[in-house]
Every structure is written in C-alpha cells, then in structure tokens.
Amino acid sequence: MGFNTEDIALIRELQRDIYLDSNPLQRVADSLGWSLDRVIDRVKELKAAGVIRRFGAALTPANAGFKTNAMIVWDMEGAEGFSIGEIMASHPRVSHCYIRPSFEGFQFTLYTMTHADSEEELQTIINDLSIKSGLKRYRILRTLKELKKTSPVYFG
Amino acid sequence: MDSIDREILNIIQSDFPISTEPYSEVGRKVGLSGDEVLIRVKRLLRDGVIRKVGPFFDAVKMGHKSTLCAVDVPVEKITQIADMIAAYPEITHNYLREGTPNLWFTVIAPTEERIGEILARISEDGGVGPIYNLPAKKMFKVKVDLKIVGA
Numbered sequence: 349m350g351f352n353t354e355d356i357a358l359i360r361e362l363q364r365d366i367y368l369d370s371n372p373l374q375r376v377a378d379s380l381g382w383s384l385d386r387v388i389d390r391v392k393e394l395k396a397a398g399v400i401r402r403f404g405a406a407l408t409p410a411n412a413g414f415k416t417n418a419m420i421v422w423d424m425e426g427a428e429g430f431s432i433g434e435i436m437a438s439h440p441r442v443s444h445c446y447i448r449p450s451f452e453g454f455q456f457t458l459y460t461m462t463h464a465d466s467e468e469e470l471q472t473i474i475n476d477l478s479i480k481s482g483l484k485r486y487r488i489l490r491t492l493k494e495l496k497k498t499s500p501v502y503f504g
Numbered sequence: 505m506d507s508i509d510r511e512i513l514n515i516i517q518s519d520f521p522i523s524t525e526p527y528s529e530v531g532r533k534v535g536l537s538g539d540e541v542l543i544r545v546k547r548l549l550r551d552g553v554i555r556k557v558g559p560f561f562d563a564v565k566m567g568h569k570s571t572l573c574a575v576d577v578p579v580e581k582i583t584q585i586a587d588m589i590a591a592y593p594e595i596t597h598n599y600l601r602e603g604t605p606n607l608w609f610t611v612i613a614p615t616e617e618r619i620g621e622i623l624a625r626i627s628e629d630g631g632v633g634p635i636y637n638l639p640a641k642k643m644f645k646v647k648v649d650l651k652i653v654g655a
Contacts (some may be wrong), residue, residue, distance in 0.1 A: 359561070367557035368546055370538055371525055384524060391522050391559075401562040401646065404520030405513065405545070411552040412513070413505075419601060419608070430642070437645035445644040448572060451636040454605075459572075489601040489608070495586040496598035499556060500612040502566050504593070 356503050414463040416470045421456035423485035432481045436460050441473050508534055563612045570612045571639040576605035577632050585630045592622055
C-alpha cells in the first residue's frame, strides 16, 4: 500500500499519546484541519485494509494475571508446515505463531508464544498443542525478564 | 482488578470504538459513564496492566521489514547489551529467556540493510555473537488480545 502525504500526516498524528482523552480522534482532526468524520472514515479504511492490524489497548501479560509467559519452539521434524501452523494458531492462549529458519544447534522452527495463568496451565497448553499437532519435540523458553517493549514509530 | 475492569479490558483490546466518544460507547456496554470508564483505564495504565492504547500498524503493510533475532549473552554482559538495544528505536521487544541462546529481540526497520547494520553494530560494539537473524518464513497469528477470564 502506498501512502500519500495526507495518510502519512494522519499516521503521524495517530501515533501520538492522545488516547486518554474522551474524544481522541477529535484531537487528530483538529491537528490536521480535517473533519472528525473524515478522520474516522480513513482510520476505519486503514483498519479494514489491515494497515492498522489492531486498534485498542495492549496489555502487559505479566501484570494482567498471566504469570507464566513462554515461547515454545517446536521441532517440525520435516512435517508440512501450513496445517500444523494453523492448528497451533487456533489455540486461544497462543498469541503469536510463526515458522522461522533453523540455525546452528537449534532445530526448532515453529514458534508459539503462550500466556498462562500458572505453570500447571502452561503444561496443559503444551500438552494440548502437542496432541493436536502431533509434534513431540519442543523446548520451553520461559520469559525470565522483559527488557524492552515498545511500539515502532512510523514516519517519525 | 474487579469484574468491570476485566470486562472493559476485554472490550478495548479488540473492539476499541473508532468513534466520537469511544469511552462513552464502552461505558454503555458495561453500565458506566464514559468518564468512569476513562478513570479505570487510566488506573490500569498507571498500574502497568495496560501498556498502550492506540493503533498497532502492520509492519509489512507499512513497507517495513521485521525479524526476530537471537543471541547468547553471558550473564555479566546482559545489562550492557540490553542498554545498547534500548537505544535503537528499531528494536521494539527484547526478552531474556531460558536456555541457549538467551536473548531474543525483534527488529523492525525500513530495509533489510538497516537491520543488518544494527545487528553488525551490536555484535561489534557489544562483543557478542553470532546473532541469529530469523525472519518469519510464514506467519500464522499475531493477536495479542488476551481474553481475561473471570469477568
């Protein structure tokens, strides 16, 4: 998707820290000199096009009751990736699911990020995923520390 | 957090209204005024339950390249490398994890060349490596919308 200068100006304004206002998009409209309806319509279009993949609140899982957050990496053992990826992704406690290249000493290529309330629940999720996908070899990479979590800045 | 907080969180994670008065709209669903919802959202943000409210752009549709990188860093160098990483706006996430490699971070930049440049700089200046660059071959899901139970 190519962006014209008006979209770029809109995207810049949308990235400002304005969402704790009762009418945040009015502030965007005021800054751009657009009508509020025009802002709302264009934001909805960007969302429908998937340019905005989500609009709303992001949580810090550890502070929202998800005490055990872990990246589980799976050895696909030559299995067909697409159906297994879809199966893993359909689990409600899997937030991210990707196939990535293997590297030296690390044969795991299917990555699933999971969020659990407890260690017991994590084990249940892993068992579910293993049974549904048929994959047996995995490694649990629990989050020990979140060192950085920010959002990228576009057209900064 | 009470049950109304959880209800609000479940709504505003995926269904934040793109409208004139989003918090009033959420309030109508949970039986509060817009101001009351906003007060709760501000508290949840202050307590660190909410990290951010706003739009999340698709890096690829924005014409950017994104990748996950892994590097094994000796324990005594973690702080130094984390500080270097913190200085790059292109590096958005960085986690210390169990196992080897232990440091996992994501890079989003306009070009692959820029990603390569950042990785080379961290490797040289930090004296760590190899840094494994693991761009997704196939993406199945990115949905950081966590259904909170007990609402």
